[in-house]
Amino acid sequence: MMTSKNLLELFTQTRSDSEKICQPLQTEDYVVQPIVDVSPPKWHLGHTTWFFEEFLLAPNFPGYQRFHEQYAYVFNSYYESIGKRVVRTDRGNLSRPSVQEVYEYRKHVTKLMQELISKHWNKDWNPVLEIGIHHEKQHQELLLTDIKYILGNNPLQPIYGAVSNEVLIENSEREFIEIKDGIYHIGHNSESFCYDNELPRHRVFLEPYAISSTLVTNGEWLEFMDDGGYSNTLLWHTEGWDWVKKNDIISPMYWFKNENGIWSQYLLSGSQAIDPKAAVTHISYYEAFAYAQWKGLRLPTEFEWEVAQSKINHGNRWEWTESAYLPYPNYQKPDGALGEYNGKFMVNQKVLRGSSIATPANHARLTYRNFFHAPLRWQFTSLRLAKSL
Structure with missing residues (x-):
């Protein structure tokens, strides 16, 4: 304390x-x-x-x-x-x-x-x-x-200022890290601050799986786009497909083609051409799911992510998981008005893990459970792939 x-x-x-x-x-x-x-x-x-x-x-x-x-x-x-x-x-x-x-x-x-x-x-x-x-x-x-x-979204695209790692390039070889099946402990386990939704600590059983050591890149996302990823209904949830068609979604948020027809993106430090080596950013859960389908893989659950966190590079992008935002077993909502802080939102949302470049100092934790509705992508969101073994 x-x-x-x-x-x-x-x-x-x-x-x-x-x-x-x-x-x-x-x-x-x-x-x-x-x-x-x-x-x-x-x-x-x-x-x-x-x-x-x-x-x-x-x-x-x-x-x-x-x-x-x-x-x-x-x-x-x-x-x-x-x-x-x-x-x-x-x-x-x-x-x-x-x-x-x-x-x-x-x-x-x-x-x-x-x-x-x-x-x-x-x-x-x-x-x-x-x-x-x-x-x-x-x-x-x-x-x-x-x-x-x-x-x-201002047509003048004003410059805010330099933001560290807004273009994130992971200089490491990608590998799929294998995790054995077994019973693992999940949730906050110290006297330091955490939100009530990170408690209580509990056990989960996981089947064997493998998780990517790196995030999906812009270059890989361009391949998805060039292969008709945004026009192939078989890759999408019905709700996600409706979102794509209704909103005319053809790329991640802040992407646009410049006067030379080159894919570029708006950054707080000024617009620039897409770097194919950088991690893809500002995507929805719908898009993350569709991309994983296209690759023949899947998103990790939040429990798989937490168990593997010591073996992967994370902390610069919020990562979509396949987990619904639900209370942990034996979760107790706090009394009074502060009980409205997290518990009332445990419906119709997906969990993100990992924190981002916008997360303040002394705030991120390995057990932090962020949560958003599936179509939202204005946060610094990305994805990491997983597969069952």
């Missing part, structure tokens, strides 16, 4: 990191919501602030007065038990509060949280503070990927 001093340092650094992500933005960039899944950067900054105000300052800080009585309505996300909220589709309609007012709100809450932690702290509040910190770290990843969507 972290000490209050450690938590204060982590809290302060986390609050600063969110604002650093937004430094390259113009004021107009903060308000845009091009699709329902992409929230305005201004909303992320306000929502992560509201979390600390709602769950720690309001109930615990002596004589606390809310910064603004309507901000709980404006910045609540999905905590139905807390009260009413602006629906997700309308976040982009919030021209007010202004960007400046949101930053003033952040400054106010950060200052009082620092005072609460340093002068009035009760260690019983540690779990809520840790969740709040890691909740903001989650939103930092969403911030960066939402910003990429906002800028990448």
Whole structure:
């Protein structure tokens, strides 16, 4: 368990990191919501602030007065038990509060949280503070990927700035690593922070399998495209095929042909031609499944991924798995509003493993279970192949 001093340092650094992500933005960039899944950067900054105000300052800080009585309505996300909220589709309609007012709100809450932690702290509040910190770290990843969507769908294709490993080239020979059948332990197994969906630790039986040591590359994906991968209905789930046809999907997200007919991609650092050696990125589960079908292989389950993680190179892309997002055996949802954090989403989603270049420091874990709906691909997603033995 972290000490209050450690938590204060982590809290302060986390609050600063969110604002650093937004430094390259113009004021107009903060308000845009091009699709329902992409929230305005201004909303992320306000929502992560509201979390600390709602769950720690309001109930615990002596004589606390809310910064603004309507901000709980404006910045609540999905905590139905807390009260009413602006629906997700309308976040982009919030021209007010202004960007400046949101930053003033952040400054106010950060200052009082620092005072609460340093002068009035009760260690019983540690779990809520840790969740709040890691909740903001989650939103930092969403911030960066939402910003990429906002800028990448602007016809001017504005440059955000350099991002490490946005073009990921794995300089290693691919091999299929064989894993024996047997009973394996899955789930978080230390005193460090984890989300409730990573618990409880439990056993699974796995049949023998092999898993690729590297991710699928752009060059391999171009072969899939050239072989009619996006027009062969036999490779796709029915739902995935409907998605392809309805949305005219012919390539990964952010790919386009330049004026010379060469496949290129939008990057936060500026558009450039596709590097065939780089890992394919920004694909949906539907696409990952279809590609695996085309190769005569499959995606690993999340349990196969976790058992093999020490033998594979990972951490730069979220990797789609074949596992549905479900509770582990004997999972217990936390009491109260924080019980809405993960448990309510355990339906109709797929698990991703591995973290990405957008995942903040001190946040990724080998047992981390990310989850998204099958058609979504604005995160830094990729795939690794597996096969049964």
